[in-house]
Amino acid sequence: MKVLITGATGLIGQEIVKLCHQSKIDVNYLTTNKDKIKSTSNYQGFYWDPKNYILDENCFLDVEVIINLVGASVAKRWTPSYKEEILESRIISTHVLLESLKKTKHTVRHVISASAIGIYPDSFQNYYMESSPERDIGFLGNVVTKWEETILQFETLGIGVSLLRIGLVLSEKGGAFPKIKKPIQLGVGAVFGNGKHWQSWIHVTDLARMFLYVLEEELTGVFNAVAPNPVSNQKLTNSIANKLNKKIVLPGVPRLIMKLFLGEMHILLFASQRVCSDKISKSGFEFTYGNISSALDSLLP
Numbered sequence: 001m002k003v004l005i006t007g008a009t010g011l012i013g014q015e016i017v018k019l020c021h022q023s024k025i026d027v028n029y030l031t032t033n034k035d036k037i038k039s040t041s042n043y044q045g046f047y048w049d050p051k052n053y054i055l056d057e058n059c060f061l062d063v064e065v066i067i068n069l070v071g072a073s074v075a076k077r078w079t080p081s082y083k084e085e086i087l088e089s090r091i092i093s094t095h096v097l098l099e100s101l102k103k104t105k106h107t108v109r110h111v112i113s114a115s116a117i118g119i120y121p122d123s124f125q126n127y128y129m130e131s132s133p134e135r136d137i138g139f140l141g142n143v144v145t146k147w148e149e150t151i152l153q154f155e156t157l158g159i160g161v162s163l164l165r166i167g168l169v170l171s172e173k174g175g176a177f178p179k180i181k182k183p184i185q186l187g188v189g190a191v192f193g194n195g196k197h198w199q200s201w202i203h204v205t206d207l208a209r210m211f212l213y214v215l216e217e218e219l220t221g222v223f224n225a226v227a228p229n230p231v232s233n234q235k236l237t238n239s240i241a242n243k244l245n246k247k248i249v250l251p252g253v254p255r256l257i258m259k260l261f262l263g264e265m266h267i268l269l270f271a272s273q274r275v276c277s278d279k280i281s282k283s284g285f286e287f288t289y290g291n292i293s294s295a296l297d298s299l300l301p
């Protein structure tokens with residue numbers, strides 16, 4: 001079997017590529033960076049430049065499933081022009097894939113795309129299922145809502161669509177975790193605000209396994225991609241500190257301070273989303289890292 005992955009060179013993508021190869025699935029991937037193009041028997045890179053509607057259509061040859069992970073990082077300062085890039089990198093790239101498939105004879109039957117729990121509004125009380133109708137009306141919520149709407153257009157081509165609403169990905173190789181860990185390791189860790197906001201996290205290995213599970217079981221629809229036990233920011237911070245034999249002595253960092261430093265993107269540190277993973281569990285998926293303690297044991301051995 002062969003899959004095409006967009007964003008394969010990123011944090012989640014690299015983990016998925018590893019699992020694909022373990023399962024003897026060949027990988028074609030699209031990259032915007034010509035230096036990242038590799039060509040081996042089971043890992044073949046193709047260049048694309050979505051902004052200019054450039055895509056090498058050879059990438060679709062013999063591909064049955066597309067795993068879509070492309071997107072400019074949300075963890076950079078949200079200037080007006082960068083906000084546009086966050087949105088457009090997701091929407092335009094999807095349009096380019098859609099338009100290319102329309103004019104190519106292809107074998108694609110399933111698209112599995114990243115989405116994000118940022119689609120759900122900030123709430124201390126709500127427990128979000130995939131069917132929850134509430135939508136965040138801020139910048140991030142709007143981006144994710146438009147992103148999902150665009151991805152669903154693959155259905156008009158008779159292609160099944162799965163959307164994985166990803167939570168805070170924990171990996172020692174990148175993303176938020178090394179940035180959360182560092183100040184704690186240096187003895188200057190602190191919670192954000194009162195630390196009571198929910199953080200729905202997932203270990204990167206479980207996330208990659210979930211993509212493969214959805215692929216192999218041919219599941220379509222929306223799935224929350226979070227571990228079964230979300231924690232408060234305080235619990236996450238204290239758990240990391242305990243594993244590192246450090247103490248959290250500083251008071252919570254006030255929201256206003258982070259807003260001054262980071263601008264609008266400070267929301268990422270304070271948003272509270274308690275998200276439920278029952279749907280994927282009931283489909284038979286088993287988490288290796290179901291609670292934060294086991295995840296941290298693997299990340300901070």
Ligand SMILES: NC(=O)c1ccc[n+]([C@@H]2O[C@H](COP(=O)([O-])OP(=O)(O)OC[C@H]3O[C@@H](n4cnc5c(N)ncnc54)[C@H](OP(=O)(O)O)[C@@H]3O)[C@@H](O)[C@H]2O)c1
Nearest residue numbers: 007009010011012031032069070071072089114116166169
């Ligand atoms: N990590 C998380 O905690 C998290 C949480 C929720 C949702 N997600 C979503 O999951 C997806 C993958 O996340 P990740 O952490 O693996 O991201 P990542 O490490 O930043 O990788 C994303 C990849 O997308 C491509 N890309 C970046 N900017 C682009 C642009 N402006 N135009 C076209 N391509 C671009 C890059 O590939 P090339 O350089 O090869 O082109 C990059 O390797 C993203 O869409 C992200 O929003 C992640």
